[in-house]
């Protein structure tokens with residue numbers, strides 16, 4: 477018999493680093509999810525910007541079944557067909573010439589930061605090792621990636637952390653000018669900050685970052701772990717900022733929930749990860765790569781990418797209508813289907829309460845910090861699911877406003 481578990485089991489057996497909701501989802505289809513009690517939810521969260529093609533997409537289920545019956549794992553001492561097919565497609569569709577596979581966003585970033593250091597070491601010497609990243613940025617939870625990330629709370633108590641890292645404000649080119657130098661080996665940027673509050677990068681800022689990198693022989697690393705694979709309406713978000721990175725990382729939506737990540741690089745940069753310099757046991761495993769190849773085939777089509785803006789507009793119109801009634805948001809922003817709604821000062825710190833009320837009403841949404849509701853639904857969510865989910869979100873907001881009147 478299957479062991480029965482409840483929410484209480486979490487508190488008995490799990491390390492307490494998460495605080496999951498009491499809901500126990502057991503099944504998903506498209507943008508709908510059902511819990512153990514049979515209650516249905518509209519999913520505007522997509523995991524955390526992961527299930528870009530919704531739950532149990534039939535093509536992906538088939539690809540995974542097929543690969544599962546064929547071959548699960550090879551080490552990187554073998555030539556791996558699914559990995560090479562995926563790498564070929566990634567290089568054909570992007571600026572990149574070379575690919576390294578990993579299993580998570582943090583690992584892809586770890587590879588990117590190591591490559592940036594190694595490239596500078598090879599070409600300019602050990603003095604050129606400084607990495608510049610932006611305040612509020614998020615790059616993962618390994619020691620190196622929390623150190624590059626711009627949120628002090630994720631480093632607290634884990635010191636000593638790796639050195640040679642500097643931070644300045646996002647979208648503020650003067651601050652970057654003040655700290656970039658010939659000791660800088662890389663500037664790391666999210667084209668739209670996700671965890672930091674859903675803050676889109678300014679086009680002019682991004683282009684000046686690129687120019688400063690060129691001026692100082694620093695590599696530009698785009699962290700597209702959250703913004704990549706169609707999320708913003710282009711395959712990668714940097715395309716909309718008119719910049720070309722030297723290194724790019726992608727993960728979340730790449731496997732639609734099956735763990736896979738990739739670091740993409742130019743030929744010139746990639747050379748510095750020579751044989752033996754870096755590696756991963758699972759990175760590029762055939763299951764992950766077979767699924768990711770199918771994800772890429774589906775996402776990189778006019779039907780999927782071209783439908784993102786229409787859905788974005790429906791969400792913005794819906795959120796604006798809610799706001800006209802309840803006056804809860806001071807800003808509604810985002811790119812494509814990575815959207816943020818920042819609550820008014822009277823509701824400061826209450827974004828979490830809205831997502832709890834949302835789950836009660838049958839809609840999953842996310843936060844990005846204490847004051848921003850974040851939406852990252854499937855790229856192929858139907859108009860009907862959008863309307864249903866927004867109606868549920870409106871009810872949730874009505875409840876929260878009843879408890880905390882805003883005016």
Ligand SMILES: *Cc1c(COP(=O)(O)O)cnc(C)c1O
Nearest residue numbers: 580581582614615616670701702
């Ligand atoms: C989620 C995220 C990461 C970390 O990815 P993991 O798979 O959790 O390691 C890194 N960068 C950005 C921008 C992210 O949103």
